[in-house]
Amino acid sequence: MKNEVKHVLGLSGGKDSSALALYMSQEHPDLDIEYFFTDTGEELEEVYEYLSMLEGFLGKPIRNLDPDRDFRFWLTQYNNFLPSAQTRWCTKNLKLKPFEKWIKDEYTSQGYTVYSYVAIRSDEDFREGLSSKNKSLVTKLPFKEVGVDRQGVFEILENSGLGLPKYYDWRSRSGCTFCFFQRKIEWVGLMERHPDAFEKAKSLEKSALEHGSPFSWSEGETLDELSRPERVEQIKRDHEKRLAAVARKRVVNPLRPDEGMVDLDEIYGQQKICLACHK
Ligand code: SF4
Known part of the structure; x- marks a missing residue:
């Protein structure tokens, strides 16, 4: 050996x-x-x-x-x-x-x-x-x-x-296109940038719910509901508000003046994530 x-x-x-x-x-x-x-x-x-x-x-x-x-x-x-x-x-x-x-x-x-x-x-x-x-x-x-x-x-x-x-610039992490760890604004990003992948996720979800799955991909609503124009607008408005609030609170570190980028973890808080998929 x-x-x-x-x-x-x-x-x-x-x-x-x-x-x-x-x-x-x-x-x-x-x-x-x-x-x-x-x-x-x-x-x-x-x-x-x-x-x-x-x-x-x-x-x-x-x-x-x-x-x-x-x-x-x-x-x-x-x-x-x-x-x-x-x-x-x-x-x-x-x-x-x-x-x-x-x-x-x-x-x-x-x-x-x-x-x-x-x-x-x-x-x-x-x-x-x-x-x-x-x-x-x-x-x-x-x-x-x-x-x-x-x-x-x-x-x-x-x-x-x-x-x-x-x-x-629209999603914070790697991993499957339909990862359930995505935030709602990331689902909107997937829908707008990769409509085929979004439709595939929708169809997997539809079949899962028909089989009695207790979970939709995104908490509290199906992708069908999330993708309605009025809901998309609401998610975007909420995101813009959060983004502005984080940017306002930012204190510039003189040692790292380029620390300008606000990412989704800062806006929505650090999630418990999957080391294998999202690092
Ligand atoms: S946790 Fe990992 S394997 Fe599971 S859906 Fe998300 S990215 Fe894919």
Whole structure:
């Protein structure tokens, strides 16, 4: 049995994991890190574009881990009930299991210890999703260790030339087009920018509700209701008001005068999110 170490870093197509990959490749070029992405098959096209640009910056391929069954397969296994924050069968089957299987089959069962680098920032405090039953899989949090916060992530992306993912001006996170963690303004953004994906989400929801699913995608209303013109206007008005209120309260930090960007987490508060999908 080997007693060697492997280094892996999961990318979601989001800003934090991308910044961490850039950080590790610049600050620890000695580590031979394997970058990977677990594809649910339901991602935004902007995510693939961003990952492909990132590959260029890293000078390394990003391995695609395909779950052997797609979202629709699992949906039928769960009686057509939509996943929700309370029953997140999607992350478990589409993201976590393929990752754990890969690590076990290729590395830990061969005696390797695997260090998995996760992009929890220094201004974040959640640890959900970090524990594994596999004792040879060790989670490392470099941003916590060196104090990289949200603004630090923006700076890494900006300074490297990669910048933010294209979807960032209307949606705060990577992950499935129909992710239930989306805020209402993000659903409106999906409807306006990716009408086909929005219609697909609507049809999955319709079928789920017909099968007795207790959840719609967005809390308290169906996508049909959310997409009515008067409701869309209301959601946009509410968003503008919140945005203006946050911008007014902002205190400019003289050490970081460029800290100008207001993002959805600031407006709506930090959500409990999924590390595998949204980092
Ligand atoms: S992005 Fe959202 S819907 Fe997709 S697997 Fe992750 S939590 Fe589930």
